[in-house]
Amino acid sequence: QKEVxxxxxxxxxxxxxxxxxxxxxxxxxxQSFFWYRQYSGKSPELIMSIYSNGDKEDGRFxxxxxxASQYVSLLIxxxxxxxxxxxxxxxxxxxxxxxxxxGAGTQVVVTP
Amino acid sequence: DGGITQSxxxxxxxxxxxxxxxxxxxxxxxxxxxxxxxxxxxLRLIYYSQIVNDFQKGDIAEGYSVSREKKESFPLTVTSAxxxxxxxYLCASSRRGGSNQPQHFGDGTRLSxx
Numbered sequence: 001q002k003e004v005x006x007x008x009x010x011x012x013x014x015x016x017x018x019x020x021x022x023x024x025x026x027x028x029x030x031q032s033f034f035w036y037r038q039y040s041g042k043s044p045e046l047i048m049s050i051y052s053n054g055d056k057e058d059g060r061f062x063x064x065x066x067x068a069s070q071y072v073s074l075l076i077x078x079x080x081x082x083x084x085x086x087x088x089x090x091x092x093x094x095x096x097x098x099x100x101x102x103g104a105g106t107q108v109v110v111t112p
Numbered sequence: 113d114g115g116i117t118q119s120x121x122x123x124x125x126x127x128x129x130x131x132x133x134x135x136x137x138x139x140x141x142x143x144x145x146x147x148x149x150x151x152x153x154x155l156r157l158i159y160y161s162q163i164v165n166d167f168q169k170g171d172i173a174e175g176y177s178v179s180r181e182k183k184e185s186f187p188l189t190v191t192s193a194x195x196x197x198x199x200x201y202l203c204a205s206s207r208r209g210g211s212n213q214p215q216h217f218g219d220g221t222r223l224s225x226x
Binding site for chain 2: 004008031032034042043044045046049051088090092097099100101102103104105
């Protein structure tokens with residue numbers, strides 16, 4: 001069973017600080033990685049995609065991928081109360097058509 | 113505006129009843145998906161379709177059925193065989209199937225048992 005693991009949290013972050021979220025995956029040959037944000041009671045919203053090792057920045061978000069260590073992380077700089085949500089990590093399986101495997105998500109709470 | 117429309121937003125099912133959840137997209141995406149989300153859990157794949165008139169079972173297809181007669185539409189039927197249907201159901205689509213294609217989600221349907 002291929003797995004995607006995330007700390008469930010809640011991760012409490014002071015406003016203006018950096019939130020650091022981690023995701024590990026078991027399928028060594030996974031190729032594509034996605035971060036989604038899900039507000040309470042709402043559907044997931046795509047934040048970032050990353051496909052190669054290294055960092056990818058988009059505004060206040062930075063995704064970091066390390067395939068050798070099988071983890072992908074998301075940094076949220078200058079955290080705002082509006083960043084309070086659950087963040088889902090999704091990893092695609094390479095022995096199929098591109099099926100997504102989702103982690104259970106990390107809840108982030110940004111405190112003023 | 114392009115997007116994915118799910119209806120209804122809330123749905124209640126009686127014992128022994130089949131119910132159908134609607135999913136329509138105007139993004140011209142080839143691939144569509146149905147997921148189920150239970151509290152504190154990740155999304156689990158029910159069915160997916162990469163092309164019209166073709167669909168495949170996901171990880172938890174038992175008690176569910178789908179059709180894909182039009183590119184824009186991918187309705188999900190929750191049958192009476194699904195004994196624990198209470199969950200948040202999410203429909204998604206992607207430009208095409210493939211490991212590098214991000215999936216985009218509708219607003220979801222909450223299903224409960226009466």
